Amino acid sequence: MKTETKTQMLEGAPWLLAHKSMLQRNKPYKISLYGKDYVIWKDSNGNIQALPNICPHMGAMLSEGWCEAKSDGTSEIVCPFHALKFDRDGCTILPGTDKKTLSQMQPLELMIKDDFIWSYGDYKPQIPIPDILDKIAQEYEFIGYTADTSVKTNLLSMLLNMHDYNHQNGTHRDLFEITEVRFEKFIDNGYHSEAFFNAPTAPKTLWEKLKQPKQFLLPDVIEAHLENYFPSLVIFHGDNYAGKLAQCHLFVPESLTNTRTYILLFAKLNNSLARLLKKQFLGLSKTVVEQDADILHKIYPNAPQKIKLNNEVGMDWVKRNFESWK
Structure with missing residues (x-):
């Protein structure tokens, strides 16, 4: 079981558990990683704490x-059952005493880099935390997060879907209406890769766009530059009339059968209209995740692949990195 878990959930990889904006001050937030549940919270000083989500008294x-x-x-985090208070180290003071107990829970080790909350899940790091998000945060405006979703699928299936450059034609048909995927190149740098392709979309009348306003945000030809950091991050770099976008898709293995995904959106907006459309860009990103989650519920896991399409190089990159993970 240990070997299977390590292979399927990639123990020792860095996972971005949350952006600080996702945490309200002094409000518990549940996250799951490697089959374990944790409670994470941000105190009034802005410091982040994380403990196992199970009270050591009665669970x-x-x-x-x-x-x-x-x-x-x-x-301190307070248990909803008997109101026991636990500090960041997992210590409490039992009722009727004034003596602090020894730690009753092992805090989850976090790596805080500016507004990004990373963790290796208390496993030995196998690869470094990518610094690309720090660079994007310095150069771009943070628009917000969206589509924080737990999908009933394993990590491999999730990543294969995200690196399948043909699936827009089916999964995202009613949003993009892509007529063709014109693949240009794939740059393989081990655990980092980049993909470049363009995809013309079906012509739409003004009336069709009014019926589906998100279409106003889409160009006639989607110029895609995807930057991939195995296994936890895919960044869609896009240019349109609004400016430059960096749509960052994050992945977290909650268990062998559940994978969490969400989006952090950054932008360099070049006009006042674009600023008014911030929420619409987040809404478009949310629709993409919802459609991806929906199709993943309609796939038989571990089904044998008997045919192969063009441009599956991204999927091959994912499979190779899974198979070589140590």
Whole structure:
């Protein structure tokens, strides 16, 4: 089981658990990683804490409790069952005493890089945390996050879908209406790769766009530049009338059968109209994730692939990195 888990959930990879904007101050937030649940919270000082989500008394979910702020800006997580308070180290003070217990839970080790909350899930790091998001955050405006979704699919299936450059024709047909995928090149740098292709979309009348307003945000030809950081990140770099977009898709293996995905959107907006359309760009990104999640529910896992399409080089890149993971 240990070998299977390591291969399928890639133990030792860095996972972006959240952007700080996804956490409200002193409010519990549940995350799952490698088959374990954790509660994560941000105190009034902006510091992030993470503990196992199970109370060591009678097993209540700490994420269903609340945070109690202290005068120094720190806060404790409070169990919803018996109101036991646990500090960032997993220590508590039992009722009727004034003595702090030893740690009852092992805190999840986090790596905080600016607004990005990374973790190796307490496994030995196999590859470094990519620094591309730090660079994007310095150069682009952060628009927001969207589509934080737990999908009932394994990590490999999720990543194969995201690196399948033909699936827009089916999965995203009613959004993009792509008529052809013109693949240009794939650059393979080990755990980092880049894909370039363009995809003309079907002509649409003004009336058709009014019926589906998201179409106003799409160009006649989608010029795609995808930058991939195995296994947790795919960045769609796009240019349109609004400016430059960096749509960052994140992936987290919650368990052998569930994978979490969400999007962080960054942009260099070049006009006032584009700024008014921020929420629409987030809405478009959310639709993409919803359609991907929907199709993944309609796929038989581990089905043998008896035919191969053109331009599956991204999928081959994913398979190779999975197979060579140590």
